[in-house]
Amino acid sequence: MSGQGPISYWLSTADLTPRAALPGSTDADVVVIGAGFTGLWTAYYLAAADPGLRIVVLEAQVAGYGASGRNGGWCSALFPASPAAVARKHGVARASALVAAMRDTIDEIGRVATAEGVDCDYAKGGTVVLARSAVQEARGRAVVDAEAPFGTGLAWLAAPEASALCNATRVRGGTYTPHCAAIHPGKLVRGLADAVERLGVTIREQTRVLRLQPGRVETEAGSVRAEVIVRATEGYTAGLPGHRRLLVPLYSLMAVTEPLPASFWAHAGLARRETFSDFRRMIIYGQRTADDRLAFGGRGAPYHYGSQVAPAFGQDTRVHTAIDRTLVDLFPALGPRPPVTHRWGGPLGVPRDWTASVGLDRSTGLAWGGGYVGDGVATANLAGRTLADLISGRDSARARLPWVGHRWPQWEPEPLRWLAINAGLRLAEFADAREARTGRVFRPAAVLGHLTGE
Template identity: 60%
Template sequence: MGRPLNQRPAYDRLSFWHETAGNDPTPRASLPGDLDVDVAVVGAGFTGLWTAYYLAEADPSLRIAVLEAEVAGYGASGRNGGWCSALFPASLPSLAAMSDRPAALAQHRAMRETVDEVARVAAAEGIDAHLAKGGTITLARNRAQWQRARQEVRDARAWGRGEDDLRLLDVREATSVLAGAGTRGATYTPDCAAIHPGRLVRGLAEAVERRGVRIFEQTRVTDIDAGRVRTEHGTVRAGTVVRATEGYTPMLPGHARTVVPVYSLVIATEPLPAETWQQIGLARRETFTDHRHLIVYGQRTADDRIVFGGRGAPYHLGSRVRPEFDRDERVFMKLYAALLDLLPVLAGTRVTHAWGGALGIPRDWCASVGLDRGTGLGWAGGYVGDGVSTTNLAGRTLRDLVLGRDTDLTALPWVGHRSRPWEPEPLRWLGINTGLRAMTLADGEERLTRQQSLVARAVAPLLGH
């Protein structure tokens, strides 16, 4: 399954994206000692970097410091599947229940616009992120999946979403895009771009520095409080402190139950020849998945590989996040088997890279962003794997919140949302891993019965659906 990684790998070996990012992975300098700034951002992933970028753009006089325990993009930002999509982890009905129908639809529009905003900034800053806005095709490969696909489109129409937002494809249309085995049809949305997240996150870090922001790497934060961030190398005092730590949040004092870190694992194939791509499709580098319950996701890279990932790795007791959890050979083999099941033409194809990383999941599966004006503490996260684009929306929203602006972005329903804490251990370990197993069972049930899974229906409320 490719070259084995050390338990504590070199930064350019963390993922295919890090290895092929095209610039020097040598860490920046650590915090030299105590520091006074206007805004301190904890975490140099997409959330922290987008926040710093838009703040520095809006007010160049701001003194901004970004503090990172490892290097920029070390976490999910440099290890994901490379989907910059309009997906948001909470459904429209859930968002409407938090606010109202117009606000829920405004959130959806903002997510659609964010895909183009990421592309705009990448172009403006000269970041070659290998971006291709080909949309997403979601195949239906059995009767139950086809029923779900049709219901998804009916629900979209009930919310006023037209064919320019989500379309139902028949079997001929679907296979002309992606010739997946057993395809009955598909849904398609144009609102997704395949990207190289490693190139994007490193390029964004350089763009942030060009705007005068200081990034301190290998500077582990030990505590966050109003007006103060403690690190291993000194204390940073700031009027505003933004927590942008996603799957690593439980490592901070007071946040053990804020989100849970759940691992998603990914494989990448060797570059495929042109004749193989003629059989597969994805001519516009569409991202792809299917309507199964246990999530998988794939893309065609700029150098003609397939990057394919999914859930299935266990949640680790106590919300532990460790380098050795980045690899699970059993899950890698299952991903490879799932890829061959979807695209049998890939039989014998070599996997050159395999990696993983933790994503953050809040108890109600709804991402949030906010700023407590009384304490100056801001936050964003809980993206449930939909963070490549949502982080950008978070960064622009935090800009407006920090600068005291009331805008369309600050009125969106996820702003100021607070998810209740996760259950104490071992209840959350039992619940989360039971849910993961149930989704696997649900997919097997549907293959056998060709009916909507009863298991999935029973577990859905526990998973935020």
């Protein structure tokens, strides 16, 4: 893993000794590209259903190196496109079915973790999203109203109720859903890789895929021939020939504090390890870890021309400074400089229409799952189960959910892509600052909702 840059707190707790690389060309029934959550869950459910399948997982680094080992640890029922956006294309009933499937997925991950002996610090405390201004309160109440027809379980909390869960500053109210578990994603992804191997799957790490085509994956060490090829590369998809404009890699950055004393938590709350955020436009996200740290992150890092991905991009000083500043604003008891021990970042995969997708092209044998826009911890499990159904030919309710078979439109060519994405990021930042200063909605920013699956 040389040249990777700082790894996440989550991965710093794991043994990252690489598994053996692909020794040469071979044959398989199914080859999976990417040993993150999507690839590993797909292999897990395929192998559990059919132990005779020859499954090979190829990973350029080590299992969990990408977003699966770098995220905020929200195992949530969030889907990147809102239920209303899904309903506009597929109807309320099918949108509600997707919501129900996502809700069930939270419990499924907990069930498998227990069954496989993976201690991933799973705590189903739900999510509280705070409203900390009049603009945010209006936005939060509108979200509750918009989701009511779909059974998401989202409820509005008055200020005392919201503060009782997460006692940040200036709380006017908030939303709460029970459908989220805080987890240690590093423990989950590394434990899942071990479970997959116990089922007889071969994982080849330190094996970079150069290109893929129907029936064949070429790597630096040789080729793997298989009837079915699963692309599970998420934020690294643009690096594959022919996929440059399919998913753009946008960076999300995180920090973790040292373990905080009981006196801090007695005031701050998060007693059931609720995950938390607020209703600003530029997304923030946090959790209380099992060892009493604050794990906190946010968006805002620039998109890099040509969909470039590099370790240095996860160390954006401006964004990490903003993360510190936001932490102190939320929880002044941290002091003027929060006691951060780890900082990192990583790319997530963003499709042009902000809608995650899973599918199998039976004419070519090429399958895919991804486009989670940062909501992938649970969605990847649903993708893995769905891909296992599609590949094995099993008819199931999962295989008929509205995201199955969805095809993404291509992103614009450069330099339009670079200009538009970075302009959108700066607009979100400006809108947050303007709304905080004036107390009024910055209406030109409404265009962001049309671009982000709302």
